[in-house]
Amino acid sequence: xxxxxxxxxxxxxxxxxxxxxxxxxxxxxxxxxxxxxxxxxxxxxxxxxxxxxxxxxxxxxxxxxxxxxxxxxxxxxxxxxxxxxxxxxxxxxxxxxxxxxxxxxxxxxxxxxxxxxxxxxxxxxxxxxxxxxxxxxxxxxxxxxxxxxxxxxxxxxxxxxxxxxxxxxxxxxxxxxxxxxxxxxxxxxxxxxxxxxxxxxxxxxxxxxxxxxxxxxxxxxxxxxxxxxxxxxxxxxxxxxxxxxxxxxxxxxxxxxxxxxxxxxxxxxxxxxxxxxxxxxxxxxxxxxxxxxxxxxxxxxxxxxxxxxxxxxxxxxxxxxxxxxxxxxxxxxxxxxxxxxxxxxxxxxxxxxxxxxxxxxxxxxxxxxxxxxxxxxxxxxxxxxxxxxxxxxxxxxxxxxxxxxxxxxxxxxxxxxxxxxxxxxxxxxxxxxxxxxxxxxxxxxxxxxxxxxxxxxxxxxxxxxxxxxxxxxxxxxxxxxxxxxxxxxxxxxxxxxxxxxxxxxxxxxxxxxxxxxxxxxxxxxxxxxxxxxxxxxxxxxxxxxxxxxxxxxxxxxxxxxxxxxxxxxxxxxxxxxxxxxxxxxxxxxxxxxxxxxxxxxxxxxxxxxxxxxxxxxxxxxxxxxxxxxxxxxxxx
Numbered sequence: 001x002x003x004x005x006x007x008x009x010x011x012x013x014x015x016x017x018x019x020x021x022x023x024x025x026x027x028x029x030x031x032x033x034x035x036x037x038x039x040x041x042x043x044x045x046x047x048x049x050x051x052x053x054x055x056x057x058x059x060x061x062x063x064x065x066x067x068x069x070x071x072x073x074x075x076x077x078x079x080x081x082x083x084x085x086x087x088x089x090x091x092x093x094x095x096x097x098x099x100x101x102x103x104x105x106x107x108x109x110x111x112x113x114x115x116x117x118x119x120x121x122x123x124x125x126x127x128x129x130x131x132x133x134x135x136x137x138x139x140x141x142x143x144x145x146x147x148x149x150x151x152x153x154x155x156x157x158x159x160x161x162x163x164x165x166x167x168x169x170x171x172x173x174x175x176x177x178x179x180x181x182x183x184x185x186x187x188x189x190x191x192x193x194x195x196x197x198x199x200x201x202x203x204x205x206x207x208x209x210x211x212x213x214x215x216x217x218x219x220x221x222x223x224x225x226x227x228x229x230x231x232x233x234x235x236x237x238x239x240x241x242x243x244x245x246x247x248x249x250x251x252x253x254x255x256x257x258x259x260x261x262x263x264x265x266x267x268x269x270x271x272x273x274x275x276x277x278x279x280x281x282x283x284x285x286x287x288x289x290x291x292x293x294x295x296x297x298x299x300x301x302x303x304x305x306x307x308x309x310x311x312x313x314x315x316x317x318x319x320x321x322x323x324x325x326x327x328x329x330x331x332x333x334x335x336x337x338x339x340x341x342x343x344x345x346x347x348x349x350x351x352x353x354x355x356x357x358x359x360x361x362x363x364x365x366x367x368x369x370x371x372x373x374x375x376x377x378x379x380x381x382x383x384x385x386x387x388x389x390x391x392x393x394x395x396x397x398x399x400x401x402x403x404x405x406x407x408x409x410x411x412x413x414x415x416x417x418x419x420x421x422x423x424x425x426x427x428x429x430x431x432x433x434x435x436x437x438x439x440x441x442x443x444x445x446x447x448x449x450x451x452x453x454x455x456x457x458x459x460x461x462x463x464x465x466x467x468x469x470x471x472x473x474x475x476x477x478x479x480x481x482x483x484x485x486x487x488x489x490x491x492x493x494x495x496x497x498x499x500x501x502x503x504x505x506x507x508x509x510x511x512x513x514x515x516x517x518x519x520x521x522x523x524x525x526x527x528x529x530x531x532x533x534x535x536x537x538x539x540x541x542x543x544x545x546x547x548x549x550x551x552x553x554x555x556x557x558x559x560x561x562x563x564x565x566x567x568x569x570x571x572x573x574x575x576x577x578x579x580x581x582x583x584x585x586x587x588x589x590x591x592x593x594x595x596x597x598x599x600x601x602x603x604x605x606x607x608x609x610x611x612x613x614x615x616x617x618x619x620x621x622x623x624x625x626x627x628x629x630x631x632x633x634x635x636x
Contacts, residue, residue, distance in 0.1 A: 002068040003035045003060060021050040022411065032059035051403035052411075058085050065089070065096045070105075077109065082426065083401060084419040087113045094118050098153075103128065116143060117153030124157040137166055145175045147183020169196050173229065180206040181236050199226065205233050213240035217252040219259065227260060235266040239273040246283060249274065268296040279305040280591045282312060301593075303330050307339060308589050316346040334360060335588075338367040341374070342584075364459075366600040369607050370584060373620030379607050384460040388435045396432065396439045399424060406443065414501050421448055425455065434458045441467065447499035466608050469498050470511065473539040481547035486613055487557060488543055490605035491564060494598060495542075500535050511535055512542025522548070554633050558583060558599065558623075562590065565598040572632070580627040583634065 016024065028043040035041075047053040054076075061073055073093055080086050090113055097106040098118070103125045110122050120143055126136030140161035143154055150158075161167065172194045179187040185207065192203035205222070208215045215221055216237035222230050234256055242249035253270070262270070275293035278286040290306040303326050310319040320343040323336050330336065341356030360371035362380055369379045396402055401424035408417035421440070425433055437452030441464040453465050468474075468489060478485040495513040496502035508515050509532040519527035519541050531537045546560060552568045553559035562571045574590060590596040607619055626634050 001036070001064045001066065003064060003072055016046045018050075021047055022407075025050065025052055025056070025411075028056045029059060032056050033063050035060045035064075051400065051407045054080060054085050054404075058089055062089050062092050065092045067100070074109075083423045084416070091115055091118065094121075117151040119143060120150070120154035120157045124160065127157075127160055137161055137164055141166055141171060145171055145178070147175065147178030147181070147187070149184060149187065167194070169199065173199070173202075176203060176206060177232060180210045180233075185210050199229070202226065202229055202233065205230070209233050209237040209240075213237045213244060214248060216241060216256065217248055219255055222259075224259065231260050231262055231266060234260065235262065235270055238270050242274050242277045246278060246281070249277075250285060264296075268293070271296060272299075272302055275302060276305050279309045282309070298326055298330060300330055300333060304335060307336070311339065311585055312589055314346075316343045319343050320347065334363065334365060334367040338370055339588075341371065345374070364604075364608075366604040369604055369618070369620040370624055373618055373622075373624035376621050377618065378616070379611065379618045379620060381462055381608060381611060382460055383462040385463055386434060386438055386458070386461045388438050392432075392435045393439050393442070396428075396436050399427065401427065402436070402439070409443075409445065418448070421445075425452070430456060437461075438464065444469070447497040447502075450493075450497040462608060463612070466493060466605065466612060467498065468609070468612065470535050470539060473536050474543070477540050477543040481543045483543060483546050483550065484557070484606070484610075486606045486609035486615065487561075487602075488539075488546065489609040490602045491542070491546065491561075492539075493605050493609075494602050500538070501533055509533060510538035510542075512538055512545075514538055514541045514545065518545055554631065556628070556632055556634050558587070558603070558628075558634070559632050561602045562595055562599050566592055566595040571595075575632050576628060576630045578630060580629045580635065583623060583626045583628050586628050 024043050024046050028040065028047060031037060031040050031043070044053070044056065047056065057076060061069060061076060065073065073089065077086060077090055077093070090109065090111070094106060094109060094115075095118070097109065098121050106121065107125055110118070112119060112122075119139070123136045123139035123143065126132040126139065136157075140157050143150060144158050144161065144167070158167075172191055176188060176191040176195070179185060179191060188203055188207050188210075192200055195203060201223075205215075208221065216234050222234065224230065238249055238253060238256070241252065253274070271289060271293035275286070275289040278289050286309055290302075290309055293302055294306055303322075307319055307322055310322055319339060323331055323340045323343070326336070331340075337356060337360050341353045341360065344350070344353035344356060354375070357371040357374050360368055361375055361377060362368065362382075364380060364382045372379045397406075401420050405417045405420035405424065408414070408420060424436065428436060433452060433456040437449045437456060437458075438461075440446075440452055441449035446467045446469055449464055449467070453459060453461060459465065466489075470492070474488050474492070475485055478488045492498060492511050495508075496511050498511065500511055502511070502513060503509050504513055506515075509529060514532055516527060516529070516532065519532060522541055522544055527541070532541070546564065549560035549563045549568055550557065553563060553571070559568075559571055562574075574586075576586065587596065587599055590599065603620075603623070610617070610619065622636065625636055627636075628634055
């Protein structure tokens with residue numbers, strides 16, 4: 001179908017209000033498949049100047065991606081390149097050109113939009129030109145050597161790549177390793193058929209170890225025929241086994257390290273995994289493996305667990321020595337600065353401790369607040385609100401992507417709105433990105449304002465980075481459940497950044513990321529998803545759950561915070577076994593990285609919100625001095 005331009009047939013009608021255009025937009029979407037109708041042309045005329053009008057054009061052109069409409073398609077793609085309006089039409093158009101066997105036109109319009117099938121067609125086109133054959137073969141290998149199946153559009157390319165002699169045993173082995181190590185293991189039997197006969201037994205080993213890493217403990221499984229390839233499987237299995245059965249992994253390493261000469265890279269990876277896994281449970285071999293892993297290239301996570309292990313033993317001198325031995329780029333992290341000061345304090349080097357605490361207390365983060373608590377000072381917020389000019393804000397408002405994003409928000413289409421807003425960020429300078437964050441905040445789009453400040457690197461506009469929307473619901477329910485309002489705000493800020501329609505990969509929903517199962521437990525009946533996306537209902541359930549966790553955890557808000565993220569049963573397993581432990585040290589040794597960082601963030605956010613709400617106390621003054629008992633009680 002040849003699509004005629006709607007304005008070529010009708011003159012522009014009288015001005016239509018924005019509210020009317022929103023209604024017209026919905027009507028036009030319904031008949032976008034019929035661009036020759038009088039109704040379509042009339043509606044498109046009335047939508048002239050409306051920010052979302054291009055989406056009707058997109059729907060029409062996507063319906064009719066034919067050669068007769070090439071000019072319209074080319075103009076549209078040129079005008080909206082890289083925007084959310086681009087890739088749906090470009091994908092449909094490129095697929096049409098491929099089916100029509102139009103390689104020249106395909107290449108003219110091609111760009112990588114993340115579609116592997118189209119990428120393969122592009123690579124195949126490159127093979128047709130003697131000057132780009134090598135480039136096409138390189139791409140073919142890149143698309144073939146992955147740990148998953150590829151779309152059927154790639155089959156012709158892979159056949160030519162194979163016929164060119166590029167499907168080597170090395171390439172097959174690499175793909176097999178990727179499929180086994182985190183990829184689609186159902187590919188392994190197929191890839192086995194492509195291996196040389198003397199290597200086929202390795203595919204069976206991969207499959208065994210993938211299904212059960214304990215297979216590495218059975219030395220008889222590994223005949224040492226092709227030792228360097230068997231080592232890859234063994235290294236993979238050992239790194240997995242140490243999380244399932246630590247003692248078996250240690251015994252297996254003792255045997256295997258004598259039979260195989262693992263590469264330096266493999267030894268480093270194994271040592272790193274063993275060290276962290278053993279440190280998590282304070283295993284008796286943790287110290288040995290932490291030292292062993294530290295002999296390789298250090299990283300922040302390994303150094304952090306090495307330090308935590310020493311701190312858990314209250315070995316302050318060794319902790320200080322360890323901090324002083326790590327590379328400067330690691331030691332400069334505020335975590336290490338804080339524990340350096342704590343080590344000085346415990347070793348009675350009080351002047352050095354005070355100097356370190358004082359420097360750290362000037363910064364606004366969890367460790368800065370802890371340092372201020374150690375000094376019994378008010379937390380330093382370093383609040384420097386931005387004041388962009390009206391002209392700068394208007395420049396953001398006038399950008400077509402911003403207009404489309406805001407209009408989608410008016411229509412309640414949040415996913416489309418976020419796509420347009422994310423595209424907008426790619427069109428702005430660094431300074432404009434900060435202004436856009438201010439603009440989003442002024443429009444009540446709090447989650448995008450928060451994300452915008454973070455991505456732009458401006459963190460000192462605290463009122464906008466830590467807003468207080470839904471305050472009526474939060475204040476009412478905080479009082480009702482007898483919980484700290486600042487804590488409730490902190491939980492919402494950490495969970496969803498005030499995004500009412502937030503949905504996690506594990507099923508948590510809404511402002512406070514309430515799990516449907518949790519909601520059902522609290523109210524003793526099934527709660528619809530729509531209810532959990534309602535801010536008022538979500539806050540009522542989330543704060544009720546906070547009260548429930550406080551009751552489970554002896555009114556300990558730190559344990560309740562950890563439980564909100566990890567579950568109270570799991571948190572109880574992390575309590576000290578016999579003697580009370582300093583609470584800052586307990587937080588530092590929470591086994592789950594996600595929960596550890598979650599607790600630190602919520603505590604810091606709670607302090608910020610407390611001061612925003614008029615509080616004058618630093619809650620970290622007590623926190624810095626408190627200990628947690630084996631029963632979970634806090635005491636000074």
